[in-house]
Amino acid sequence: MKIVLDANIFISALFRGGNPKKVLERAINKTDELYISKEILEEIEDVIKRPKFHAENEKIEYIIKSIEDISEKITPKNKIKNGSRDINNNKYIECAMAANANFIISGDIHLLELKQYKKIKIITAKEYLEI
Numbered sequence: 674m675k676i677v678l679d680a681n682i683f684i685s686a687l688f689r690g691g692n693p694k695k696v697l698e699r700a701i702n703k704t705d706e707l708y709i710s711k712e713i714l715e716e717i718e719d720v721i722k723r724p725k726f727h728a729e730n731e732k733i734e735y736i737i738k739s740i741e742d743i744s745e746k747i748t749p750k751n752k753i754k755n756g757s758r759d760i761n762n763n764k765y766i767e768c769a770m771a772a773n774a775n776f777i778i779s780g781d782i783h784l785l786e787l788k789q790y791k792k793i794k795i796i797t798a799k800e801y802l803e804i
Contacts, residue, residue: 675706677769679762679779680716682798687736688726692798696778701743708772709744712764747771756790759783769793776801 678696685693700707718737721728728736749767756763762784769777770793777795779785787795 674776675708675772675774676700676801677708677713677765677772677774677777679765679777679781679784680713680720681780682778683717683740684720685780685798687721692802693780695802696798706772707744708768708774709740709746710749710764710768710771711746713768714740714746716761716764745772757781757783757787766790766793 676696678700682693682696685691686697687694696705699705714737717740718733720726721733721736747768749764749771751767751770753763753766753770756766759781762779762781765777765779765784768774770791774793777784777790777793778798778801779795780797784795785797789795
C-alpha cells in the first residue's frame with residue numbers, strides 16, 4: 674500500500690510505540706510505500722524539538738535522516754483549498770495526492786473526520802492494521 678503518515682503517527686511511533694510503531698515498521702520493512710514531503714518533515718522536526726521530548730540536536734537529525742531513508746520524498750504540485758478544517762493538515766492530503774497514496778494514517782481529529790479525500794482513505798493506525 675502507498676501511505677502518508679501524519680506527524681503525530683511518527684511521534685507516537687518513536688516515543689510511545691503501539692499501533693503507530695507497527696505501522697512505521699511496515700514502512701521500514703518495505704511492506705508499505707511511505708511518502709513524505711518537505712513540509713511534513715519540517716512539522717515532525719518542530720514537534721520533536723519541543724522541550725517535553727528532551728531530544729538533543731544529534732538525535733533529531735538522526736530521526737529526520739532515518740525518516741528520509743525509509744520514505745519516498747515528493748514535492749506536491751497542487752495546493753488544495755477545501756480539505757481539512759485545520760488548513761495546516763492540508764499538506765498531508767497534498768502529499769497523498771501527489772503520491773497517488775491509498776491511505777493517510779493519522780490521529781488528528783480534523784483529518785479523521787474527513788474519512789476520505791477523493792480516493793484517499795483517512796484512518797487511524799489501528800484501523801489500518803485491521804485491514
